[in-house]
Amino acid sequence: MSQDRIRNFSIIAHIDHGKSTLADRILELTHAVSSRDMREQVLDSMELERERGITIKAQAVRVEWKGHQLNLIDTPGHVDFTYEVSRSLQACEGALLVVDAAQGTQAQTLANAYLAIENDLEIVPVVNKIDLPQADPDAAAVEIADLIGDSPEHVLRISAKTGQGVEDVLDAIVERVPSPAGDPEAPARALIFDSSYDQYRGVVAFVRVVDGSFSTREPLRAMALGTRFEAEELGFFSPTRRPSRTLEAGEVGYVITGLKDVSRLRVGDTLTSESRPAAEPLPGYKDVKPMVFAGLFPTDSDDYPELRDALEKLKLNDAALFYEPETSQALGFGFRCGFLGLLHMEIVRERLEREFDLDLLVTAPNVAYRVKPPHGEWVEVHTPADMPNELEEVEEPYIKASIIVPKEFVGTVMELNNDRRGRFDHLEYLSEERVHLTYELPLSEIVLDYYDQLKSRTRGYASFDYDVIGFRPGKLVRVDVLVGGEPVDALSLIVHRDSAYDRGRALVERLQKEIPRQQFDVAIQAAIGARVIARETVKARRKDVLAKCYGGDITRKRKLLEQQKAGKKRMKQVGMVEVPQEAFLAVLNLDGERK
């Protein structure tokens, strides 16, 4: 199809503002799906997405509307997935910006709208859920218009649930979103904006063709990695897979690569034709750096190879996921994984458990640090245990947090941010009632429980988003924990100097409760270098006997001892001290309970 009849667009919306419902209505109206076959929210194909109401993976669906080919590229809706959103947006010329008529603009809406504006996308503003009794479409329209510099009359008012106004949305896409402007005659170039893995057919790349065209069976090359392969099948989704002989400039579709090694094709890379290669790749995506790290360990150490394979497979679907092997005294062999944020971590964990049937232990997350030892080079450290003892300088990642709250909560939010070493940046009234606050905060202060705190202190009204703005020097120290005189790597913490004592104290007290009493006194210490800052003792047991044992009791008592022995074998040995795995986890999650 000629490019002037193609429209590529995304939907940007805060979670629960109706993106998936709108996508479903569009599929119905364009007869891509009959209403009889209509499963609600067709685009969210992963079970997990359905349950959480979050779209994790971008997918593209082609529909026909009044002689035009519309490609809907779905985007994730959550704060952690800015990078994935940006990839999807780069494959589009326009975006529907959907705002809930009752809730108004949210922090994520802002973040993604700015992202779309940065990518020069035409924004079609939409106020959704106008059928709700508490809806205030006019106020929402004013807010959204202010945000993008448009007039409120230009904002579409719809109900994706009832279908009211959805045709106007399709018309607006055709009218307002520009058609693709690549060169159909130039050497072929396509942007890989997503991928998945099919166990029979290998890596499936989701692409947006920018210049030229691609044909089935054509030898192709990924320009950044140099991977060569033959396009086994080309096609598009409508909404199921439909093979097609070619993909033309401006079109969106998939390429079945037949590649079995998931590491050979990276999202963000540019595909070109071997026979007539392009000179330059498309402007690459920034290489996102994970900022939040946690250890993932199989509960059963025999599952280590399965965990490795699973991470490898997930990585294909999830460019932002990082992992490297990690060995912990306490938890055995596992992986230190890097995530974009906490939700990302949670989703990876759940996918590993559900899709790969793994039982995992996840340690408390920490951020990446940059450290410079005396006379040494700057290095990035992903786990406190790797932090050198002597440090000249340490830097930690900072974020710019964007928070939208009703004005009565401004004081509360400021207080929370001050507690978390935040620096006030900016305050602006979005409307008479709602305030947009920006703060600069160390990422370490938000990775644990910040979002929960923000929600609970604002009775759920606050919305929150952030961008990492770089590394800054911090007064940080490593707190080590010694159990029975032995340092325990998994329990080391990196904390701000001012809170080291309190955190060390809390950790030691918690451990004292978690470590069962042993046959001898066990000292539990928190130390900075050689200086002990907190100490507790787990007192030795004084009595541990099977009271009576006569002829009729022997079998039962023997079995009791065997059970006791088996229980001890499951414990982790720290020096002479037996520590149950659960104790490590309880302690590692200590921060989750910070007030």
Place this chain on the structure above:
Amino acid sequence: MTRHLYVHLPFCAHRCGYCDFVTVVGRTGQHGAYVDALLRELALERDRLAPELETVFLGGGTPTFTEPSALERLLHALPPATEMTVEANPETVTQELARRLRRLGVNRVSLGVQSFRPHLLSVLERVAQPDTVRGAFYHLRDAGFDNISFDLIYGIPGQSPSDLEADLGDALELGPEHLSCYELEAKPGTRFTHAHGEELARQADAMESYFEIVVDRLMSAGYRWYETANFCRTPDRANGRDLRAGHNLAYWLGRDYLGLGIGAVSTIEGCRWRNTPRLLAYVSPLVAGRRPERELEPLPLDVRQRERVMLGLRLDVPLVVDGLGEVLDGRALDRLQRLGLVDRNGRTLALTPRGRMLGGGVTADLLA
């Protein structure tokens, strides 16, 4: 040939809340039939027993609650033994019963005292009062018993350290030859745990020292702590007699024993079996001359060796570990030795006094 015989007499006037033994309340009318069944089972197993036994132990239930003529018939029919013990509840011990037991060849009585404090006896749902206990003891002494054992329980809900001291003092004042002291076990699912479980959990820390109190007090009064929960007068205070419970010692030394009656366990030549715990299922086949239903448990060599370690380490005499090496965890042994919980001396192994206090965990560690 088996030289140790256990006979179970399950009948009780009342089932105490904390009890998890096989017991049958009342049913005085069936005591005779039960004893008949016991004697039939004895006849069926007689050829396993040596003609003269070392020990016979009548346990319960409350053996002395058994209808007198039935009990008498049983005692008449049992093979002669060097040590013949009967368990008794204090309230059942009359002058007449004491004399009759003596006359029937019983030479050791194990008295279920549990406590001398009225409020604790009532928590335990015991019928006897402190004076009943003392009365029973004197009746036994008057009838000529020179080997009397007391069962005491500690860790009773509401028991203070001074209550425990007082119980030990009252027991020592009477001066029994032997004492068994058990920590109260609140077994899940018993009425007692339902009623007192929370209180016990609350008191657990406070009661941790009670075992030490018991051991210290009895040892300083001249008793030998010869088994984890058992104490006897030292020979110098007993005219040179070895007052350890001979029958129980057989268990701890891994000897074979035959058990008769419902729920009774036997271990003979590498095989263990347990009779059905149900009265009717026990009696009916025996009436027809058949053995009752039994649960069989073969004991392979390594299991027997584990049991030797588990039981042997309960005693104050070192365990000879020849041939037991395979079931011992050498690294654990080294560690426990360093911690001063185990003494190794050439071919023998013994727990130190603190090791005995922690005997359960230490033994679990030691077993490979």
